[in-house]
Amino acid sequence: MTFNNSQPPPPPENNHEISHTEGEIDLLDLIQPLWRQKILIITITCAVIAIAVILVLRATPQYKIYTQLKSGTYRWNKEGTPIPYMKTNDLKNLLSGGIFDTYTEQAGLKDYAPEISVTATRQGDQLTATIFYPDPAKGKKILSGYIKFLNQNDRNNNDSQTSGLQNQRNSLQKLIKEIHGKIVDENLKQQTIALNIEQKKEELKLVDLKGDRLEREIERINADLNMTKKEVKFLDERIKVAMETRIGYEKSRQEIDTNTTRIISLRDKLLQAPPDDSLQLLLLASTLQQNIAYLNTIDQKIETARKEVISYRTTMAGHIKTQEKCRLSIADLQARITSEMPKRKSDIAKEITKLQWRIDKEFPNEIAILQQRIDELNARIKIISLVETIEYPQASIRPVKPNKTKIVALAGVMGGFSAIFCAYIRHFWLTNRERPTNKG
Secondary structure (H helix, E strand, O other), X not given: OOOOOOOOOOOOOOHHHHHXXXXXXXXXXXXXXXXXXXXXXXXXXXXHHHHXXXXXXXXXXXXXXXXXXXXXXXXXXXXXXXXXXXXXXXXXXXXXXXXXXXXXXXXXXOXXXXXXXXXXXXXXXXXXXXXXXXXXXXXXXXXXXXXXXXOXXXXXXXXXXXHHHHHHHHHHHHHHHHHHHHHHHHHHHHHHHHHHHHHHHHHHHHHHHHHHHHHXXXXXXXXXXXXXXXXXXXXXXXXXXXXXXXXXXXXXXXXXXXXXXXXXXXXXXXXXXXXXXXXXXXXXXXXXXXXXXXXXXXXXXXXXHHXXXXXXHHHHHHHHHHHHHHHHHXXXXXXXXXXXXXXHHHHHHHHHHHHHHHHHHXXXXXXXXXXXXXXXXXXXXXXXXXXXXXXXXXXXXXXXXXXXXXXXXXXXXXXXXXXXXXXXXXXXXXXXXHOOOOOO
């Protein structure tokens, strides 16, 4: 039997100490391989960073284009509060669904179509639609066109959404036409009232003309009254003259009666005298006949004078009645001028003022209310849509993709980790290659 002269190593005094030594990791043992491979680590890290820089520089910059939207209004409740057409989640699914691909295909962007992302805001009733595009102006145009495409009536001939919206628009347009008809009616009423005002003004002129005519009538009656006064005065003078003439005639008649009585007495005496007084008696008889004839003439003149007085008094009484009639006519006309005509003018002026107020205030207010209603309906027609824009598409000032600093920094970190990993692999490979192989 052959024995090996080599002695085995002495057993450890403390098994616990041996196990602690074998399980302990020295930090220096980990750092030393990295320090020996520092050139490799630096080279790999720099290479990865360089590749990242090249890729970042060659990448197309992307701008962030975004817009804020919410569900469009379909109709309004009794209080006038708008009712959204669809819920926010349904609108979000619609915006981010295949309809965007349909739009980009129709817009000729099929090969260069961006992707759209839709997120809800904190309020929950608003959405933010975002795309990334190299050209910010064209990107905003794409988003604007997409919103317009959503609200188009002919987007899909069988689309119940747009047809329902169009039906609502048509009903509002019909209501606007009805209100326009009311405005036309109000304008016609206004024109009719304006014609009435012109007629009332003509009536005022006629009242003034009538007043002038009454004034002229009063002047004419006054002239007639003055004429009758003159005639009455003239007749009064004629009556006085006739009375004086009649009195004169009556005095003459009395004188003739006295003379006739004396002649008769003298005749009687002569008849008793001797016949030698026959000549004187003849003269007395002739004188007596003349007196009797003259008495007859005077009686006729007295009767004529009496008749003239009666005629003058009758005529004067007629003139006095005419004067009274003239005074009554003048009083009546003057009353019409002083009371009736001003009242008539006042009534017409009040009617004109009332009608003018309707033209100046009532009709403009009613038309303004109707026009305001039309504006509200037109505003509602503009609001009626599948999607309502809260904030029009905006673009970031600078490109947001790619994030060069972040990418380069991340490439440096990943390159460093990769270099450390490669350094440890190389260290273990070199260590295992230099260690001698023990054979049993």
